[in-house]
Amino acid sequence: MSFLAAPPTAPAIDPTKVREVSSWPHTSPLVCARFDPSGAFVFAGAQDNTIVRWTVPEGKKVVLTGHKSWVRSLAFSARDGLLFSGDYAGRLLAWPVAGDAPAPRWDITAHRGWIRALASSPDSRRLASCGNDHLVRLWHVPDGQPLRTLDGHDCHVYNVAFHPDGKWLASADLKGNVKVWDVERGECVRELDARILHKYDGVFRADIGGARGMAFDPEGKYLACCGITNVSNAFAGVGNPLVVLFDWASGKQKAQLKPRAPHQGTAWGVAIHPLGFILAAGGGNGGELWVWKPDDPLSWHTLKLAGNARDLSLHPKGRLVAIPCHDSRLRLYDLASAAR
């Protein structure tokens, strides 16, 4: 990965010129969003228990019904053309990505309590899920048969991400403990420290934190976890967004990335662009999209958003960013310097 050394065929990406290019409405606040591996669709989970699919870039909308609780997590099998969705009731559903009216292929109880995140292995043969039962689970794709349970966290597991080589799975919990699992053996082989993303608020007697977003860079050299830090009032959400960037080889923190101008809120989604810059979006005291160079802890660029962001997804081709917002809109942002 070389910072901003774009291959000649890539569009001219300039994150300092990022701008909103689409704003698609739904009828309920959105919770999460992901582009499918082809980039032809973007999906969002909503507070009305539905999943919304929009075509990219046209914005043709289809609503997928089948969940009985909020859908917080989405993942895909590129090989099988499947969408996986996890909800707050612990249900894991598989859907065809394409088609006019996708219906669930299967529906299983994957966790006791919330499913907080899903991740597909790079070869699309495994799906990882995590949740409030403190467990990480691996599932066979495409049939959803259970493969393995990874037991080791002692609190809610907030996120999972496969390393691009497919051998390792990272899982992060409420307290900011990141475990690295050997996928074949099912063993935790090391732990990374993101505890700066957690606090026990002694006044309100509650834990606050967790890796709200987690992502590897395409080469697997870095792992980014995002969330909230410096919490002074857990019950009012008074704290600051933070991205913790790990050097994968050493397992040490490479940087703690903050907005250049102080912001109150949570970073809900993070991605590492193939060109090396880091993107995160958050909400709280207004929505913002931040861009960092990996060696500068203060944001390189900040874009004020029209809504409070609740997730972030980077298009497979690296030009578009999808952000689901509390105001029931999914917004697309273009990272290219020229008009599309």
Add this chain to the structure above:
Amino acid sequence: MHCNYACGSSDHLLSRRSFLTAAGGALGLGLLTQPSLARVLNGQQKRVLVIDLHGGVSQLETWDPKPGTNTGGPFQAIPTSVPGIHISELLPHTARQMHRMALVRSLNTAEDDHGKGAIIMNTGRRQEPGLTYPHLGSACARLLGDESNPLPGYINITPHGTGGVSVADAAFLGPRFAPVSLDDGKAPQNIDRPADLTAAAEQTRQLLRLRASERFLRRRRTAQTEAYTQTYDQAVGLMQKKHLFNTANEPEKLRDRYGRHDFGRHCLLARRLLEGGATFVKVTHTNYDTHHENFDFHLEQLGEFDLPFATLLEDLALRGLLDTTLVIVQSEFGRTPNINHLYGRDHWSRAWSVALAGCGIKGGAVVGKTNANGTAVVDREVNAGHLFHTYFKALGLDPKKNFYVEQRPIPLADPKASAITEILA
């Protein structure tokens, strides 16, 4: 309102015992016109347990879930031990006790401020200039308590560092009926006689103190001096009852079931105190003021509340105490149906719920209704005044009777309201 026994008011010279037994006396105290009251109270002690879910618990995540609506949040509703009644999935153990409980789902207290909301729920009235009403605990200590009981009439079990004695709770009833707070459920400090003080020496000290007090009281008697004197008597009694404060005396299995965390210990302590003769025990569980991450925090907080509370209800029932113990689960208000951008819910008093159980309450009853997404009461709207009428009725007291302060009648409960008879046994 300052309570000054030196004012010479004859009613203030009465002790609680004489207040209860001088039925039909010439003092004009409304309560005393109810001749059976003293007999009832002497024959069977009534008790009150309040569980205060501090900060404003969400009615949508507890007693009035609205799954599948735009305000319902991610949680489901589950069936209870009473067919047709569903509550939030966050309360599975409590759901199995629903046949012992009644729900009021149509509360409109019209006050979204923490402090003012707490006053309304604790006194049954909105704050008024010039008159402070006693909290339910102080009123019950006065009306249900027994002067010979060494336990304080109003015991407040608070999470560590969050509470303290508030003499103001007793208002015109005087400091004798103020709460005694047990910080983190710990016994009052210095409850043990110092090791180097013999029983005989202690008795001598007490006699000397009494003599001095009597001499002082002959010259000036105030509510404060009387309470001061009574406090010493109570302390001696408390020392003899100190075993009640030690939950370690309970079987391990029961302690496990209540939970070893603070709220579990506090609930078990409440049961021990009620069983040991306490009149009014309030247990506070924090914190529900979830403007941010309402669902995460309610999952945590109610996860801690559910089993100890259900265990406490069952334990009281199995020991035969529930029939004489009124149980109230309350907050200062509910939370907004609207879910804000922080996944939070804000303060909401227009349409929320409380749960009751035990003494005088019809188990398995639900009264009132909110609309489909919980934004408004659509049937049987009530306020805290109605609740207080209901509490007093359930306890066998007439809420239309009066306290008297310098000849001024102060009704026990707001005269503009009435009891919710649908949930009275």
